[in-house]
Amino acid sequence: MRDSKIIDVARKANVSPATVSRVLNGSPLVTGKTKEKVLQVIQELNYTPNAMGKQLRSRKTMTLGVVVTDIGVAYNAEIIKGIENTANGLKYKILICDSQNEKEKELEFLSLLQNRTVDGLILVTPQLTDSEIFSFADEDYSIGIIGRQINHPFIPCCFTDNIRIGREVVQHLMEQGHRRIAYISGYADAPDSIGRQEGYREELESAGLTFIPELTDIGDFDEQGGYEAFKRLWADNQKFTAVFTANDEMALGVYKACAELRISIPESMAVVGVDNIRITNYVEPKISSVEQPLYAMGALLAEKLIDQMNGSVRAEQQLFMLHSTIMAKGSSVKGG
Amino acid sequence: MRDSKIIDVARKANVSPATVSRVLNGSPLVTGKTKEKVLQVIQELNYTPNAMGKQLRSRKTMTLGVVVTDIGVAYNAEIIKGIENTANGLKYKILICDSQNEKEKELEFLSLLQNRTVDGLILVTPQLTDSEIFSFADEDYSIGIIGRQINHPFIPCCFTDNIRIGREVVQHLMEQGHRRIAYISGYADAPDSIGRQEGYREELESAGLTFIPELTDIGDFDEQGGYEAFKRLWADNQKFTAVFTANDEMALGVYKACAELRISIPESMAVVGVDNIRITNYVEPKISSVEQPLYAMGALLAEKLIDQMNGSVRAEQQLFMLHSTIMAKGSSVKGG
DNA sequence: TTGAAAGCGCTAACAG
């Protein structure tokens, strides 16, 4: 069954296509009577406006591209939800790209901006470097980033205050009586690793303690990496009573290492991670962690990007730094 | 900077737009020399074909819509990955809808098929009833379903063999010496609940045991529901030594209930769930579960739907029933 | 092998 088009409706209702279009788009300049007639014919013909015709003519797809490194990670899924809900509320749809951490796939997806398949693009902690992203940033292309701060006048960013995360975790551990606190970072060059370590250091020093490089190691953000990093730290025989891992996956690795080494948590070793993933509440003891406002980050950035796309101000770059919340649980509170 | 269009390229290369289009689409009828010239101009002008123009003219968006009830659930994320990868390989893009279990949102998204925003739509265990879906099924609309079998000539379906899941779980539990096995279903009317219970019953009976209705309860597929169902079963004082929950969330609820009731797993109570979610390997003891080929389901259905969309056979309905694998772990194997 | 011309279905100027 061939779809009917605007001209069919127009003819049957004895009006022009323009009038039908006006009715469809809620123009106030149509008489009640005409409008009713048109609406009725639309019903009779079961007419639906063709999106491609509309998009071509209006030069808008009402679609936002979203590039994520892995849709299966709860962190990303929550951000996507925030984006999606906000976008949908503003009549935008979401085109997803799970890049599987491949730069090439991310780059490929960016071309959807050029060919106007999407009106704007949100990158969630992409693999792409700043300069690769810059090469696409243009007066005419709307790009936003979540989970990383980059310095470009047209690119709004939304990220957490990593320094503050580091400070609060250390502060919490010090309140529990710890003085020698280890830090396991993710990838060495990841902003999240660096920022959290910076906060860790600042807080230690502002408490009059010294930052000891030997108490830090690198764990690549995954369970295995955390496991290995902890074992290295432990073997190094630096005494420490608490470890702060830059994410929860690595904290799980620490749990595994402690089990093998017969170190009891939290009695002999306090552990705090970041992200507050679900599993932290199912292991014994529950893992203290820092909860980031992921949904809010997605929602906020989507809103701001859409705003910007729709011509509002672009006077200065929009940077949004959100705060996280520490959730103290059994892994860092004795008798908790 | 205004994008250049096909006519700009044509003029600069001294050819017609038709020729440029031919080059762009790899038509074999273009001279090598002409082709080179055109390609060169395309480079110079940094020309990218406008997707909307192309889509309108060719009546194809190369986009697949995907409706999921919750993108944050690992089950769904894995299916989406299968769909996305396959679709991308065939040059299709993915438009996502997280319906949050709201029928209304699912229905709204279905309209993207009507207005030709997407070429086809995949529903992943939707809330919509069969008849609601049927009202959209049409020679002209391509819809596929994952996780549920529905009976319609144009709608390919991909789902797991739930009866077999039930039989294999019961068989495994019987091998471990259990004779009185309880079953906690999800929503009473969910095909997954029914199929798994059917398999449970069949296997019991084929082993010469009787199906005891008092040993079954309903847990709504979530942790709390599993917790409550187990407590009801236990309070009912029917003796049983094993419980099969229709998914892992409910198994987690059973763990909670057993902890409170001081029933030790697996010594006094064996537990088996379905889905093999990540948490099953982080609780103590690990939860035995049934792993479904989720990625494969997504990939398979995407492929078949795209095939069907591209005019291949539509002789008979395509039904794909995949098999799952039981993963026996500590919760059902003593000393495991 | 290439070009001319006619739309795909819609919206927006401009007239009336």
Place this chain on the structure above:
DNA sequence: CTGTTAGCGCTTTCAA
């Protein structure tokens, strides 16, 4: 308030 008309950028007959 409504109609006429001219495209949005592209592909695809049909002719040459």
